[in-house]
Amino acid sequence: MSFLLDSSIMVTSQVLFFGFGWLFFMRKLFKDYEVRQYVVQVIFSVTFAFSCTMFELIIFEILGVLNSSSRYFHWKLNLCVILLILVFMVPFYIGYFIVSNIRLLHRQKLLFACVLWLTFMYFFWKLGDPFPILSPKHGILSIEQLISRVGVIGVTLMALLSGFGAVNCPYTYMSYFLRNVTDADILALERRLLQTMDMIVSKKKRIAVAHRTMFQRGEVHNKPTGFWGMIKSVTTSVAGSENLSLIQQEVDALEELSRQLFLETADLHATKERIEYSKTFQGKYFNFLGYFFSIYCVWKIFMATINIVFDRVGKTDPVTRGIEITVNYLGIQFDVKFWSQHISFILVGIIIITSIRGLLITLTKFFYAISSSKSSNVIVLLLAQIMGMYFVSSVLLIRMSMPLEYRTIITEVLGELQFNFYHRWFDVIFLVSALSSILFLYLAHKQAPEKHMA
Amino acid sequence: AGVGKSSLVHLLCHNQVLGNPSWTVGCSVDVRIHDYKEGTPEEKTYYIELWDVGGSVGSATSVKSTRAVFYNSLNGIILVHDLTNKKSSQNLYRWSLEALNRDVAPTGVLVTNGDYDREQFADNQIPLLVIGTKLDQIPETKRSEVLTRTAFLAEDFNAEEINLDCTNPRYLAAGSSNAVKLSRFFDKVIEKRYFLRDGNQIPGFSERKRFGGGALKSLHYD
Numbered sequence: 001m002s003f004l005l006d007s008s009i010m011v012t013s014q015v016l017f018f019g020f021g022w023l024f025f026m027r028k029l030f031k032d033y034e035v036r037q038y039v040v041q042v043i044f045s046v047t048f049a050f051s052c053t054m055f056e057l058i059i060f061e062i063l064g065v066l067n068s069s070s071r072y073f074h075w076k077l078n079l080c081v082i083l084l085i086l087v088f089m090v091p092f093y094i095g096y097f098i099v100s101n102i103r104l105l106h107r108q109k110l111l112f113a114c115v116l117w118l119t120f121m122y123f124f125w126k127l128g129d130p131f132p133i134l135s136p137k138h139g140i141l142s143i144e145q146l147i148s149r150v151g152v153i154g155v156t157l158m159a160l161l162s163g164f165g166a167v168n169c170p171y172t173y174m175s176y177f178l179r180n181v182t183d184a185d186i187l188a189l190e191r192r193l194l195q196t197m198d199m200i201v202s203k204k205k206r207i208a209v210a211h212r213t214m215f216q217r218g219e220v221h222n223k224p225t226g227f228w229g230m231i232k233s234v235t236t237s238v239a240g241s242e243n244l245s246l247i248q249q250e251v252d253a254l255e256e257l258s259r260q261l262f263l264e265t266a267d268l269h270a271t272k273e274r275i276e277y278s279k280t281f282q283g284k285y286f287n288f289l290g291y292f293f294s295i296y297c298v299w300k301i302f303m304a305t306i307n308i309v310f311d312r313v314g315k316t317d318p319v320t321r322g323i324e325i326t327v328n329y330l331g332i333q334f335d336v337k338f339w340s341q342h343i344s345f346i347l348v349g350i351i352i353i354t355s356i357r358g359l360l361i362t363l364t365k366f367f368y369a370i371s372s373s374k375s376s377n378v379i380v381l382l383l384a385q386i387m388g389m390y391f392v393s394s395v396l397l398i399r400m401s402m403p404l405e406y407r408t409i410i411t412e413v414l415g416e417l418q419f420n421f422y423h424r425w426f427d428v429i430f431l432v433s434a435l436s437s438i439l440f441l442y443l444a445h446k447q448a449p450e451k452h453m454a
Numbered sequence: 455a456g457v458g459k460s461s462l463v464h465l466l467c468h469n470q471v472l473g474n475p476s477w478t479v480g481c482s483v484d485v486r487i488h489d490y491k492e493g494t495p496e497e498k499t500y501y502i503e504l505w506d507v508g509g510s511v512g513s514a515t516s517v518k519s520t521r522a523v524f525y526n527s528l529n530g531i532i533l534v535h536d537l538t539n540k541k542s543s544q545n546l547y548r549w550s551l552e553a554l555n556r557d558v559a560p561t562g563v564l565v566t567n568g569d570y571d572r573e574q575f576a577d578n579q580i581p582l583l584v585i586g587t588k589l590d591q592i593p594e595t596k597r598s599e600v601l602t603r604t605a606f607l608a609e610d611f612n613a614e615e616i617n618l619d620c621t622n623p624r625y626l627a628a629g630s631s632n633a634v635k636l637s638r639f640f641d642k643v644i645e646k647r648y649f650l651r652d653g654n655q656i657p658g659f660s661e662r663k664r665f666g667g668g669a670l671k672s673l674h675y676d
Contacts, residue, residue: 190523197483197524201503204485208467208501212487255482262481262520269516 006070013056014049021048028364029380040097040377043090044384050082051391052356058398083146086388090381091120097377124149147392151422154393157386159426161362163433166297167441181271189268193261200254203247210244301434304427359390396422457536458587463506466636481507481524488640500644504532518552525552530581530643535607537586537600537617543607546584550611581642582613583635589617614639 022045030041057075060066095116099109127149277283363383367376396419411419460482464472467484486502507524533550535543586604601617608615614635 190520194523197481197505201483201485204483205501208485208487258481265523266517266520269519273516 002067003070003073006066007074009066010053010074014053017049017052018045020052021045024048024360025380028360029367029383030376037097037377039093040380043085043093044380047082047085047090047384047388050078050085051388053078054082054391054395055356058395079147082388082392083150086150086385086392087121087124087146090385090388092117094378094381094385095120097381101375101378127152150389151393151396152425154389154391155397155422155426156429157390158393158397159429160433161359161390163430163435164437165358166300166430167434167437181268181275183272186265186268186272189261189265193258193265196254196258196261200251200258203251203254207244207247207251297434301431304431304434307427308424308431356391359387363387393422397426457534457539457542459506459534462534462585462587463504466504481505481521488637488644490641490644502640502643521552529647530583530639532583532585532639533611533613534585534587535604536588537604538588538591540603543586543604546607546611550582581639581646582611583639584608584611584613584615586615586617 022041025041025044053074057071057078060071092113096109096113099112099116278287363386367379367383461472463482463484464470467486482505484504484506486504488500488502490496490498490500505524507521531550533546535546584604584607592600604615604617616632616635618632
């Protein structure tokens with residue numbers, strides 16, 4: 001009886017998450033496009049719903065809600081479904097939509113989609129070989145095999161995103177890095193842009209006139225055709241066509257210049273807005289946060305380096321350590337078990353919420369930047385895939401932040417994975433990503449003021 | 455974004471189909487030579503500059519402010535939308551407001567027909583033309599409902615409308631109704647630009663070969 005009750009609770013929450021994913025898809029991602037294939041929307045929402053359910057199960061684990069055996073059952077079920085979606089359905093549909101975009105292969109869409117899917121499976125499998133993640137006694141299609149590979153990809157993604165975010169966040173928040181932009185600069189640049197456009201226009205007018213006169217004179221093509229045509233063109237209309245191609249080249253160069261100027265102007269406008277924003281109260285608040293975050297990020301990078309150098313993987317989680325420290329050094333006595341449960345719940349909850357929110361925001365920005373009406377379906381599915389893998393691996397890594405008694409269920413369900421390996425891998429990639437983004441931002445920052453001086 | 459503005463401009467200016475359309479960054483210009491009042495004794499030839507302003511209506515404010523520099527001295531506006539994508543036609547209202555430098559409608563919310571205020575366009579002197587692209591990608595069965603919808607749209611703007619496919623120059627062939635509408639539109643623009651006060655002709659023009667420059671900013675939207 002209690003099992004039924006638990007299941008109904010789970011199902012309701014899943015439906016809720018599904019609805020949320022659906023709304024997010026419609027309101028945010030596909031704001032400017034029409035949804036023609038509802039399959040895409042359904043898949044995205046389903047992936048989102050099942051990922052959130054996993055987090056919900058963790059929270060339930062900590063809080064002790066629901067029967068422990070029914071929790072275990074739902075874990076297994078959830079995991080199977082998610083793996084099914086991530087490894088079978090989404091890649092297949094990605095292949096299908098890519099193929100339907102290419103007009104040549106329209107007839108045998110299904111066939112080619114299957115071919116693409118098989119290629120994906122092959123590479124997916126090969127991915128597991130160089131990593132020491134499995135003991136060989138498990139079968140081919142067991143959950144552990146699939147999860148380990150999904151975990152590797154997901155952890156890499158997480159580490160890349162965290163590394164970049166850790167560096168980018170203070171850079172954006174702190175106004176120390178803002179270049180000084182005055183209105184006069186913007187006006188000057190805009191004037192240059194308009195001047196360039198005018199030059200382009202005048203050159204194009206000349207080309208248009210030349211084309212028209214040639215057309216009226218009866219020469220439709222100014223490209224020589226045939227052997228005699230070439231000889232004739234050498235002697236007669238040399239001056240005309242050469243002139244034209246010269247002008248055309250100038251026009252191309254000017255157009256390139258105009259594009260650059262446009263981008264620079266947009267950049268200047270954005271910087272000016274940020275300067276104005278930083279003078280407001282909200283801006284000052286975020287500036288302060290930025291200093292705070294930068295210290296935190298530096299500390300994280302430092303810790304990652306230490307972990308790698310000294311080959312150490314933390315055994316205890318921050319909550320228990322925090323409590324130990326307070327109890328031992330500060331002499332405050334309180335009920336460890338009671339508080340550890342609540343504090344870890346809050347901590348884990350915060351981590352989950354911020355990572356979901358951060359991921360959704362990043363995905364949305366990414367989607368706006370690169371999608372067009374043709375490829376929007378493919379990109380959304382790719383995003384769903386990334387999101388699923390990201391969430392699965394956060395479950396793996398979250399295990400680290402939880403006290404021992406709550407880790408059991410994750411260890412039970414996910415089988416004998418080498419968790420330490422994942423943490424090590426995360427640290428490595430995080431370090432690499434953070435360092436390279438520091439380098440990248442440094443270069444971008446240095447390059448920008450030089451451009452304006454020119 | 456991605457409605458086919460660059461293809462359209464290329465078709466209008468060169469009477470040829472654009473082979474490899476790519477993403478437009480910023481603004482690109484092209485020039486069309488137009489015969490004003492073709493076929494009558496008052497025929498004159500003019501340049502028309504078509505400015506193809508790219509981007510989407512939901513862009514960041516910085517991009518919008520940069521775009522605003524192109525909206526000065528407009529003589530006419532061509533609004534381009536994608537027939538296969540309903541949302542692009544809904545965005546046209548916001549685009550027209552942006553171009554006419556009125557305050558932009560609330561962002562983040564789809565502007566539906568209810569929000570649109572016809573009054574704002576009543577005193578608008580600038581000639582408008584609405585063009586729907588990708589006509590070939592709509593199956594025959596849906597065509598009539600799409601066309602009625604766009605007819606309402608054009609009526610809202612008090613503009614003419616043309617629906618075509620930018621990969622097929624047949625739609626703008628000489629003598630077709632589309633070509634006539636286009637020609638009439640450009641004529642209106644030229645009239646507004648040059649014959650604004652008292653209907654005076656500009657003095658001193660010799661016959662056919664004299665070219666005037668009319669800056670028609672054709673703003674293309676998603």
